[in-house]
Amino acid sequence: MRFECRGLTFTYPEADNPVLENLSFSMAAPGFNAVFGPSGVGKTSFARILAGGNSGPGGNALIYEGISTILYSYNQERLPGWANTGSHLEKVCPPKNSDLRKELVKIFKVDSLLGSRFSQLSMGQQNRMNLIRYLIQNFDLLILDESLANVDEALRETIILAIKEMFPTKLFLYISHNLMEVARFCKDILVLSRPGKNKGAVVVQGQNYETGYTADPQAIDRSLLEIMNAV
Amino acid sequence: MLFRRIYQFLIVYCLGVVGLLTVKYAAGLSNYVIPGLALIFDTAHRMLAGYFLDVLNTLSVTVLGQMISIFMAFFVGIIGRKSSWAGSFIKVMAYNIQAYPIVALAPIIFILLGDGFLSRLLIASMICYFPLLLSVLGIMASPIKDIEHFYIATGRMRWQLEVKIRAFENLNKLTTVIAGSATLAMAGTIVAEFIAADQGIGYSIRIALYQSDLARILVALFSIGIIISVYQGILETVGEQMKTKWFAPKGGDLI
Amino acid sequence: MNQKIKIDTVIRAGLMVLCMMLFSAVTPAVAGDTLNYRLKWLFNTSVAGDIIADTGGFFKNAGLDVSVNEGGAGKNAIKELELGYANFGVASADQVIRALEKGADVVVLAQLFQVNPMQWIYRSDQPEIKGLSDLKGRHIGVTFGGNDETIMNTLLAKAGLTSKDVRISSVRFDFTPFLKKEVDVWPVYRNSQGVILEDRLAAEGEQVKFFNPADYGVSFVANSVVTSGTMMKKHPETVKAFMTALLSAWEFAVNPANESQVLAQIKKKDKGTKDDIRQKQLKATRPLIKPDKGTKIGTIDVRAWQQTERIMVKEQQIMAPVDVTSRLVGPKKQS
Numbered sequence: 006m007r008f009e010c011r012g013l014t015f016t017y018p019e020a021d022n023p024v025l026e027n028l029s030f031s032m033a034a035p036g037f038n039a040v041f042g043p044s045g046v047g048k049t050s051f052a053r054i055l056a057g058g059n060s061g062p063g064g065n066a067l068i069y070e071g072i073s074t075i076l077y078s079y080n081q082e083r084l085p086g087w088a089n090t091g092s093h094l095e096k097v098c099p100p101k102n103s104d105l106r107k108e109l110v111k112i113f114k115v116d117s118l119l120g121s122r123f124s125q126l127s128m129g130q131q132n133r134m135n136l137i138r139y140l141i142q143n144f145d146l147l148i149l150d151e152s153l154a155n156v157d158e159a160l161r162e163t164i165i166l167a168i169k170e171m172f173p174t175k176l177f178l179y180i181s182h183n184l185m186e187v188a189r190f191c192k193d194i195l196v197l198s199r200p201g202k203n204k205g206a207v208v209v210q211g212q213n214y215e216t217g218y219t220a221d222p223q224a225i226d227r228s229l230l231e232i233m234n235a236v
Numbered sequence: 237m238l239f240r241r242i243y244q245f246l247i248v249y250c251l252g253v254v255g256l257l258t259v260k261y262a263a264g265l266s267n268y269v270i271p272g273l274a275l276i277f278d279t280a281h282r283m284l285a286g287y288f289l290d291v292l293n294t295l296s297v298t299v300l301g302q303m304i305s306i307f308m309a310f311f312v313g314i315i316g317r318k319s320s321w322a323g324s325f326i327k328v329m330a331y332n333i334q335a336y337p338i339v340a341l342a343p344i345i346f347i348l349l350g351d352g353f354l355s356r357l358l359i360a361s362m363i364c365y366f367p368l369l370l371s372v373l374g375i376m377a378s379p380i381k382d383i384e385h386f387y388i389a390t391g392r393m394r395w396q397l398e399v400k401i402r403a404f405e406n407l408n409k410l411t412t413v414i415a416g417s418a419t420l421a422m423a424g425t426i427v428a429e430f431i432a433a434d435q436g437i438g439y440s441i442r443i444a445l446y447q448s449d450l451a452r453i454l455v456a457l458f459s460i461g462i463i464i465s466v467y468q469g470i471l472e473t474v475g476e477q478m479k480t481k482w483f484a485p486k487g488g489d490l491i
Numbered sequence: 492m493n494q495k496i497k498i499d500t501v502i503r504a505g506l507m508v509l510c511m512m513l514f515s516a517v518t519p520a521v522a523g524d525t526l527n528y529r530l531k532w533l534f535n536t537s538v539a540g541d542i543i544a545d546t547g548g549f550f551k552n553a554g555l556d557v558s559v560n561e562g563g564a565g566k567n568a569i570k571e572l573e574l575g576y577a578n579f580g581v582a583s584a585d586q587v588i589r590a591l592e593k594g595a596d597v598v599v600l601a602q603l604f605q606v607n608p609m610q611w612i613y614r615s616d617q618p619e620i621k622g623l624s625d626l627k628g629r630h631i632g633v634t635f636g637g638n639d640e641t642i643m644n645t646l647l648a649k650a651g652l653t654s655k656d657v658r659i660s661s662v663r664f665d666f667t668p669f670l671k672k673e674v675d676v677w678p679v680y681r682n683s684q685g686v687i688l689e690d691r692l693a694a695e696g697e698q699v700k701f702f703n704p705a706d707y708g709v710s711f712v713a714n715s716v717v718t719s720g721t722m723m724k725k726h727p728e729t730v731k732a733f734m735t736a737l738l739s740a741w742e743f744a745v746n747p748a749n750e751s752q753v754l755a756q757i758k759k760k761d762k763g764t765k766d767d768i769r770q771k772q773l774k775a776t777r778p779l780i781k782p783d784k785g786t787k788i789g790t791i792d793v794r795a796w797q798q799t800e801r802i803m804v805k806e807q808q809i810m811a812p813v814d815v816t817s818r819l820v821g822p823k824k825q826s
Contacts, residue, residue: 056389074390083382087482097392105283135386142390269570275593327731347667431587434635434661443636447589448567 006035006071008146010206013066015047015054025197030206034072034176034191036145037169039187039211041232042197043179048180050076051197052148053234054168055178072145072176082135084123090134091119092114094141102141106169109137112167114160129155133164140168146176153181165190166216188228189214196235207235238469249458256454271451279451287440287459294425294436295463298354301360302421305368306414310407314399315370323377327370334366338424342431358427358437363424364417370424371413375406404482411475415468422464469485513568526557529568529577531559531714532807534760536772537683537702538610538779539753540741540788541581547743548757555729569597579722579733582813584712584799585638591813596720599796600734601789601821603714603741606705606779607685609639612688615698617675623650623707632662632669633678639678642704642711643807648805649709676702682775686768710795711802716821724819732823734789741788747776791823 010032040048044221054063071076084093098106105124110116113133118126126134136152149183153161168177169190178195181187187194191211195215198206209231212224253276260270316326318392327348349355353448376399383401387393393420429438444452495695530538541559544550550557559565560577562568567588568580581603590597612632613620620626623646633640637644639662645656660674669677679685681701704711716737723730744753754769761769781788793816801816802808 078386080484081382082385083403084386085383087400097386097390138386263574265573266590269573270597271593310816343665346665347662371605377573431663439635446634446636448570448586449589 006145007068008032008070008072008176009068010063011066011068013054015050015062016160017050022058025054027065027161028161028197028206030195030208032195032208033060034177035174036170036192037165037177037179037190037208037213038193038194038195039179039181039191040197041184041187041236043199043236044182046062046197046199048197049150052079052150052178052180054178056148069146075146075148076139076142077148078136078139078150078152078155080132083131084134084138086122086124087121088122090115090123090126091118093123094119094137097138099103106137106141109140109167113137127155129157132156134226136164140172144175148178148180150180151182152179158186160191161186166214170189170216184229184232185225187211188232189220190223194228194232196232198236209235220225238466238473239469240324240469241465241469241472242462245461247462251433253454255436257468268448268453271454274455275303275451279449281355282457283455284459287437287456288463290437290440290456291459291463293420294429294438294460295467297360297425297436298418298421299467301357301425302364302414302418304357304361305417309368309372311429312369313376313468314395317371317376322372325371330366330369330373333362338363338427338432342428346431352433354427356433359428360421360424363427364420367420368413368417375409378402378483380405407475407479407482411472415471415475418468418471422460422467426460505623526555526729527577528557528559528733529566529570529580530560531561531566531568531583532731533651534757535683535764536757536761536769536776537680539744539757539773539776540603540737542756542760544737544740546759547752549736549740549743550733555628555736557733559823561730564615568709569595569717572597572717572722579716579718579746581714582717583714584637584696584796585641585803586801587717588809588813588815589716591815591818592809592811597717598720598723598818598820599715599717599718599791599815600730601738602712602791602796603715603789604779605782605786605790606703606714607711607756607790608683608685608776608779609642609711609713610679610681610704611639611671611676612685612694612699613676613702614672614780619700619704620676623647624649624652626676627656628658630660630673632674632678634662634678637662637678640709641802641808643678644806645709645711646704646801648672651706652808654739676795682779683773686771689785690771697823698729709725709802710798711793712792712795712799713806715791716789722817731790733799736805738789741780742818744779745788747777772778787822788823791819791821793819793823801809 013025013028014023015025015228027084028051032235037079042048042053050183054061055067056075057063058069058075059065059067084090088096094106110119113136115133115137116132118134119128123131123134132152135155136149139147139152153164156164165179165186179187192213193209194208194209196207209228211228212221216219256271259265260272271279312326315321315441341362342359344356345355349358380401383392384398384453386402387397389400425436426438428444429436431438434437437460441453441456444450444456454482499765511598528541530541532538536544545557545559561801562581568582569586571577572580573595579600582597587597587599613629617629618625620629626647627650631643633643641778643659647653660668662668662678664675666677666684668674669688670691679688680705685701692699714735743749750770750773754766754773757769757773758766764772796819797814800809800812804812806811
């Protein structure tokens with residue numbers, strides 16, 4: 006399983022300048038990887054291009070090996086309002102993943118919310134509920150675009166560690182603004198800088214902590230520095 | 237909702253009558269030009285019951301015409317939502333036909349269908365169909381990306397689900413448009429009756445106009461206003477109940 | 492503070508505009524202004540005299556500045572007299588009587604149609620209507636709520652027939668049911684629609700006849716020239732000058748010797764009608780306005796007015812008599 010990007014350039018139809026310019030990198034999969042960069046650098050555009058696969062705007066610049074199903078989830082997605090969230094999760098859950106769904110509901114701490122409508126949930130609860138929908142699908146690569154926004158830090162850590170433990174054979178691309186989180190829990194971190202800075206894309210190694218980890222402050226600082234230098 | 241509709245109408249109606257009476261007494265006009273209160277009451281006493289029955293007759297055509305329009309608008313709106321060519325063609329056609337005054341189309345309709353029930357029904361449907369269609373097309377052609385994305389990405393999207401998502405997300409707009417189209421359907425039926433029918437309130441208004449009897453027209457307008465307010469109130473209440481049922485925190489159906 | 496002053500100014504300006512609109516709506520024109528003459532219907536051959544009075548210079552020669560305005564659906568000359576939009580107008584007798592019932596200040600200066608043009612057309616291959624009893628079993632068109640319904644009800648009552656003895660159908664704006672032979676006897680204005688229908692059927696080899704209620708003793712008065720009682724009282728000279736000019740113009744219009752001139756003037760106002768139809772319409776209009784040489788145009792047939800009033804009371808078009816004869820101020824027919 007491997008994922009590579011060779012000279013990806015993308016310009017929106019009405020824009021003058023490209024949002025992504027000659028982006029090249031490769032990531033060995035599986036793993037919980039990240040895309041990091043300042044606001045407006047094109048992270049979401051990049052994620053959507055990846056989600057489009059070879060038939061999307063990325064075309065032949067994207068090379069996927071052993072990755073056939075790509076899903077893209079993002080912050081502020083909504084579940085329809087005509088039924089409770091539990092019904093929706095049940096309805097979209099492949100039968101074989103029924104136990105997985107139940108386990109995720111517990112880990113994500115949304116078991117008491119299954120009888121509620123989506124609009125009645127807080128933003129953090131909504132994002133957790135939405136992410137469960139995606140995790141119970143069949144996928145090879147799941148892009149999480151700010152998918153844990155508004156979730157408190159402790160629970161976010163629990164969720165990320167659980168995902169890593171439960172889906173060791175899948176590739177994740179986690180888009181977040183939380184530098185510390187990315188540095189601690191992600192394996193490969195693709196750092197995007199603004200086009201024209203002549204830095205291109207740099208892949209930094211994160212600490213890739215797993216359940217029961219012991220933090221090494223110096224190692225974390227090193228990763229942080231590398232990321233900051235790459236931006 | 238129902239009572240609010242009625243008293244809102246009564247306020248507007250009374251303001252209109254007071255305005256007319258002010259002009260009448262300020263300018264010293266006779267009852268022939270603007271009827272006085274006594275004449276209005278006397279006419280109401282004589283005509284109101286009959287006019288209510290006439291309006292109910294008109295309303296029966298209105299309701300049927302509106303149901304046909306709603307069905308047609310959803311049918312065409314759902315079909316036309318995907319293809320940009322069909323969608324734009326339907327929109328252009330709807331705008332064009334809307335622009336034709338119904339009195340110009342009426343002779344063709346009357347020649348083809350005669351001047352009975354079918355013509356009234358068709359004209360009522362035509363007048364309320366096109367605005368409904370434009371709204372339904374607009375709603376059905378606008379994706380709700382933050383809901384639809386998941387279903388598209390996971391290959392679960394079906395046209396029924398797409399329609400359900402878009403209708404649910406625009407339920408307020410749809411109920412308002414449907415309730416609003418009741419007045420259009422009523423106006424359409426009245427126009428049809430006015431042009432060529434021998435029953436309904438439009439026909440009664442035509443007779444009153446032949447006889448330059450503004451008092452009768454005011455009584456007819458009162459009957460129309462009350463009954464259309466009740467009808468719209470009922471539609472809105474049904475819409476509210478639908479929303480409450482759909483939005484209810486428990487017991488919703490599965491998609 | 493400034494905003495409050497602005498709002499006050501807007502409210503005051505709005506009130507002033509409203510007052511001006513009301514004032515202008517109810518202020519009658521005074522002598523010396525343009526006189527407004529509101530016809531009952533659109534410009535066509537039926538109003539030949541009114542057109543000639545204007546374009547033939549009859550009003551001008553009388554020293555009057557008159558604007559002759561088309562009528563139409565929704566236009567009502569008597570209401571306009573009261574609102575000050577018109578000084579003279581053409582109204583049907585039923586309009587006058589209804590207006591009097593409701594307290595309008597209207598007087599009749601002249602009766603333009605000596606014979607009501609509202610008649611019924613039927614095909615010649617149908618049994619001829621020689622008497623009112625011949626109406627029995629016919630399929631008759633009437634405009635519900637219109638004068639023809641009142642007239643037909645009177646005719647049927649006179650013949651001792653009820654609605655069960657005939658078949659009545661509602662008339663709409665086009666002739667299709669008559670042309671498709673669904674209705675046998677169809678109401679028309681003899682000198683306008685009557686001519687058109689007669690012509691159209693003749694083209695298909697069909698002949699028609701007309702059924703005139705006046706021949707059976709029902710004289711329901713049609714169009715007359717009216718003004719307000721106030722105008723009559725305050726400007727009698729203007730009224731006199733206006734009527735003299737108008738009736739002279741009508742005399743000119745119905746004189747066959749002036750036919751080409753009159754048709755040319757009508758054509759300027761009524762471009763949509765074919766020349767030969769216009770000519771036939773004028774020919775049909777003459778006997779309605781001036782049935783014989785001895786009849787002075789505009790003469791008021793008091794008996795016909797009284798009959799019209801009686802019919803309207805009987806048909807419950809009005810609740811009580813209005814003494815219409817007291818409002819007939821023009822020259823009357825000597826009986």
